[in-house]
Amino acid sequence: MNRKFWLTLALASFMVVTAACGANSGKTNNENKGNTAGSGNTAEKTYTIAVSQIVEHPSLDATYDGFVAALKDAGIEEGKNLEIDFNNAQGDSANIKTISQKIANSKSDLALGIATPTAQALADDVKDMPVLFAAVTDPIDAGIVTQLEAPGGNITGASDTNPAAITETMDFIATQIPNVKNVGLIINEGEQNAVIMGDIAEKALEKHGIKLIKASVANSSDVKQAADSLVGRVDALYITLDNMVVTGADAIIEVANENDIPFFSADRDTVEKGAFAAVGFKYYDHGYEVGQMAVEILKNGKNPGEMNVTVPQKLDFIFNMKAAAEQGISVTDEMKALVKDQENNIIE
Known part of the structure; x- marks a missing residue:
């Protein structure tokens, strides 16, 4: 076990962090990013988010649902100003790699990896957009980040283990x-x-x-x-x-x-x-927290590398x-x- 992770984890338990992200299906095109939804100065920015989830089961699905809910509560809603490209790898390692490479070549505003293997693949392949992760046990030992506090680079997220x-x-x-x-x-x-x-x-x-x-x-x-x-x-x-x-x-x-x-x-x-x-804890709450991180990145321009990795508190x-x-x-x-x-x- 990575001792550095658990020592850092103990410290992270006392930090309050906000953050955000989202996922679903049906990405069409990315040509409208930053375009207006009308004329003059009334334009609304649109966003695209790509999601890679290792498999469907209640905890991971609840993580995704919480993530999307946080975006909606912040005014980023699918069907209005958000397109989500949701990808289920069905537990297959070959699918995980194919999905991460597809996301790397997309024009998405942000990528989300739900579970350790999918987050690892995104960390390896996606360098030109912000990346968030959720439902990851030990992001340091998994090689996703090198530290929990201000991890640097283009990636941050939430560990699901205390x-x-x-x-x-x-x-x-x-x-x-x-x-x-x-x-x-x-x-x-x-x-x-x-x-x-x-x-x-x-x-x-x-x-x-x-x-x-x-x-x-x-x-x-x-x-x-x-x-x-x-x-x-x-x-x-x-x-x-x-x-x-x-x-x-x-x-x-x-x-x-x-x-x-x-x-x-x-x-x-x-x-x-x-x-x-x-x-x-509730995985919905876990996903909601990551969704809040996505909002900070998308709407407020936060750098993911400066955002602390969070751990369950409740x-x-x-x-x-x-x-x-x-x-x-x-x-x-x-x-x-x-x-x-x-x-x-x-x-x-």
Whole structure:
């Protein structure tokens, strides 16, 4: 794990930053950039934004939705003064590269990479326009930026990981779930972000004398088999912000429910689907923050290299009470007391 990233991350947790970006489909032409929508001095500038998203799943889709909402709230709205070229790489590395090269050759005003691999490709290929990233675990270790504060160049964005969230989840498992000796991690070890988060989880569990047992997958269709392979060997299941695995979360929920195994995730959306708990935040808010960064760049001329990379600030426990019942978990008052916003984060 990149020590510089996590040290910088701890400092970044105390900084307040605004920033912005957007994504969708249907870019037509870029000839009207800066042109007027009428005559005289009443012209309105139009914008084009190109988006590369690694795959569609709830957390990444919510990131995109929040991004677009922030633009709209600032008066940059698709169908009026905004064109968005949305590209879904469908988890394919060849598609990721093709999309980044296409964006590099476009006349877009700004590019957005949602998830680590797509952001890495944009950082490598796009040099002549501002680039933002979202849903990236460790942008330093991934080679996207060299530092979180004023990273320089033409790129900045938001990390979706605060190490405290992982540690708090592991501490909860160790102290609140009875008799846990082994925790199963379903992981795509080809995703750098998943490996980094898995290492943090493993170290946190070691402090409690608990072992992390990994079940690797090569694609989302392997997730069910990996989850099945852990039955009888582990006392709880966990997944990171692992795009391939999150896409197959329904299969893990099925295994967890059938075998009464508490299932923990690293994102709210998977808890809403049927995992029991996470320490997390709303990806919509994460995307909205990046959308605000885009507004600063597009409307106010901010240089992305001078804008700090942000990290999640509003962490909270999130419980799914129906999932708890399905997975044989008795949710105690002590557990509930850990939830700061019980109205929104205890899901009945």
